[in-house]
Amino acid sequence: MKYIGIGTILSILGVVCSIFIWGTEQAHLLSGILGGIFIFVSIVMSGAIASGDRIRANLATETKEARNERNRMMTNASLLALPNIIVAIFAYYL
Numbered sequence: 001m002k003y004i005g006i007g008t009i010l011s012i013l014g015v016v017c018s019i020f021i022w023g024t025e026q027a028h029l030l031s032g033i034l035g036g037i038f039i040f041v042s043i044v045m046s047g048a049i050a051s052g053d054r055i056r057a058n059l060a061t062e063t064k065e066a067r068n069e070r071n072r073m074m075t076n077a078s079l080l081a082l083p084n085i086i087v088a089i090f091a092y093y094l
Contacts, residue, residue, distance in 0.1 A: 003079035010034055010080070018091075028091040035084030038077045045074035089091035 014030035023031060047055055047070075062070075 003076050004083055007083035008081040008087075011084040014084065015087060015091050022082035027094075028088040031084050031091060033079045035088055038084060039082030042074050042081060044075035045077060046072055078081070 011031045011034065014034050015027050017025050018030045043049055050058070059067075062072060
């Protein structure tokens with residue numbers, strides 16, 4: 001829940017900064033960019049864009065602690081991205 005709260009604060013700050021910089025027409029811009037960055041980090045940490053050979057090699061040589069840490073970082077990045085994307089969509093249609 002801590003990461004959802006941090007993501008919410010970042011998304012609100014992104015909307016406020018976007019309004020000050022570009023006006024209300026582009027209020028969704030910074031929040032959407034932040035959400036996209038966090039989603040990209042989550043995808044990279046999950047290993048979803050790696051080839052099958054690379055995934056097999058990573059799973060064979062990775063320790064359980066390293067795998068748990070990578071999965072935790074992926075989950076945290078996803079939780080940070082969720083409020084940013086929701087606020088960006090809301091600001092875009094409002």
